[in-house]
């Protein structure tokens with residue numbers, strides 16, 4: 001991006017807005033500032049810009065334009081999908097199925113619904129963080145109104161068998177929502193072929209602007225509104241449109257999808273190099289699925305040390321990384337995702353997540369490998385827990 005010496009490998013937390021997207025957004029903050037609901041020309045220009053963005057998103061997901069609703073973020077989309085269907089279908093039942101490894105935007109929403117009298121089944125995952133579709137089917141009850149399972153995990157990158165789960169949901173006539181915030185723009189999505197009823201995405205995870213999101217809502221879905229007020233978004237999501245943001249998320253998604261094959265190929269190679277390099281460190285292991293994972297995600301555990309300590313020392317060398325999700329990085333709670341994968345209590349704190357992006361080069365990868373090797377060795381030398389055979393210099 002710039003000449004700065006920072007190596008940014010935290011693209012699962014957020015991504016920089018790409019230049020074409022910034023350029024496309026600026027006119028909607030300047031000369032085209034009108035309210036899309038107004039009747040003069042500068043408002044019409046805005047209405048058309050929103051409509052174009054809507055069809056760009058629809059095409060990227062194989063949805064129809066009128067099934068795309070703009071929101072303020074991935075978190076809002078998740079909340080709307082889950083609370084909206086739960087309350088709209090109360091007469092049918094009060095049971096929801098989700099997984100133990102969801103993002104907190106889903107997990108805490110489900111926990112809140114439990115306090116409102118809903119019942120939630122939290123499905124386990126295997127050691128790779130994979131949900132078994134058979135478990136989904138077995139958990140369905142006559143009063144189940146919603147299945148919500150994430151497309152790809154933000155900590156370990158595991159991609160779920162979404163098409164299989166969608167098929168099961170459709171056969172049992174249960175609505176299916178997926179949090180695709182990590183997947184959109186990174187792996188192929190087809191809401192029709194995968195039988196997805198609702199799908200959440202967020203602009204800032206694919207080089208679009210922060211504070212922009214989409215909820216795809218299939219035509220057959222009945223759900224309550226979260227926001228009440230004006231007539232925007234076909235009266236389902238009130239609030240004056242974030243026109244510049246909508247322009248940004250639409251273009252960013254279109255560009256990411258167009259470049260997906262090339263990006264995947266490049267990131268796959270960088271990821272393989274990074275994993276191979278990091279796993280030469282003794283007592284290390286890769287978290288998540290070996291093959292069914294996001295092309296940019298690396299999550300590794302190093303025994304006998306704390307992930308937080310690695311992060312601080314990487315930061316001093318200008319390297320941005322994470323232990324898991326951005327929300328967990330500030331707390332000492334062990335990751336609910338790694339815990340659900342059965343990672344033993346003693347080692348769960350030693351995780352490091354590196355998520356690659358467009359600006360990372362092979363040289364960056366080599367610098368990071370050397371830095372992590374050096375830091376892990378230093379930390380192990382300092383730790384009283386380290387066995388003698390792992391101590392050096």
Ligand SMILES: *Cc1c(COP(=O)(O)O)cnc(C)c1O
Nearest residue numbers: 073074075103105154181182202
């Ligand atoms: C980032 C993220 C979210 C939240 O999206 P925001 O736009 O930051 O609210 C939800 N789910 C997953 C899987 C994410 O990675």
